[in-house]
Amino acid sequence: MSNERHHSHLELLDCHTHSHEVNGLAIRSLTYEEWSGGVTVGEGQLYSIGLHPWSLPLAERLTDLIGQMRSLLASTPQIVAVGECGIDKVRSNASLAEQRTWLEAQMRLACLLHRPILLHTVRAWSETIEIRRELAQEFDQLPPMVLHGFRARGEVAQMMLHQGFALSFGRHYDSAALQLAYEANALLVETDELPQGLTHQKALAETYTHLAEALAITPEALAERVAATPFWQQVEWLGSLR
Secondary structure, eight states: OOHHHHHHTOOOOEEEEOOSSOOTTEEEEEOHHHHHTTOOOOTTOEEEEOOOGGGOOOGGGHHHHHHHHHHHHHHOTTEEEEEEEEEESSSOSSOHHHHHHHHHHHHHHHHHHTOOEEEEEESOHHHHHHHHHHHHHHOSSOOOEEETTOOOOHHHHHHHHHTTOEEEEOSSOOHHHHHHHHHTTOEEEOOBSOOTTOOHHHHHHHHHHHHHHHHTSOHHHHHHHHHTSHHHHHHHHHHHTO
16 A cells, blocks of 8 residues: 555544544543533543633532542543643632642542543643652653643743653644654644634644644644654553453
C-alpha cells in the first residue's frame, strides 16, 4: 500500500471536544452536570469526566464526588480520561486553595486508575508543576497529563514540556509553542468549542490542516505524530483491556 493511500484513510484524533456529534475518534468532555446527572454514554464513543475550575462544588462534597468519579471510570469503558480540571486564576467560583485541592484530588485519581488527564490551566503553571512533582514521589509512573487549549508562549511551552506535560492545540496558538510540542512528540489536537456553523468533522479537519500548515508538514504527517503520542497510545491500550 502506498503512503498516499494509507494517509487518505488516516484517522484524525480529537482529545477534547464539547460537541455532541462526535464519533469514536474524539473524546467528549462531560461536565459535572452531565456525568453526575446520568447522561447516556453512547457505544463506540469516548468520554472524559472532571470537575471544571469555573464551577466547582462545595469543598465538603470532595470525597463523595471523587468517589463517584472513581466508580464511573472503573465501570464505564467509554470513559477513558479525567478532565477537564485544573486551576484558573482568572475565572473560578472557588478560592485558589480550593481549586488546588480539587485538582490534586483529580490528578491523584488519574494516577491511581492510570487514566490520562486533561488540564485547564490559566496562569497556574507553577502550581500544576508542583502537584505533578508531589505525585511523582507517590507513584512509580504518572499517566499522560495534557494542558488543553494551550495558547501560552514558547517559553512557557518549553518549561511545561520539560516537566513532562503534553500540549493540546486548537484554532488559536503560539507558533513557537506548537513547534516545540511537535518536536517533543507531545502535540495533541482538539476542537473544544466548535465555531458556529461548523460540524465537528469539518472543524477537526480544518484544525489539522491549519496546524499542519503552520508546521510546514501535511495533515497526514501531523495525524501520524498525534496518534503516536503517549496520550493516544494509552487510550488505545485502555481499549484493548476491555
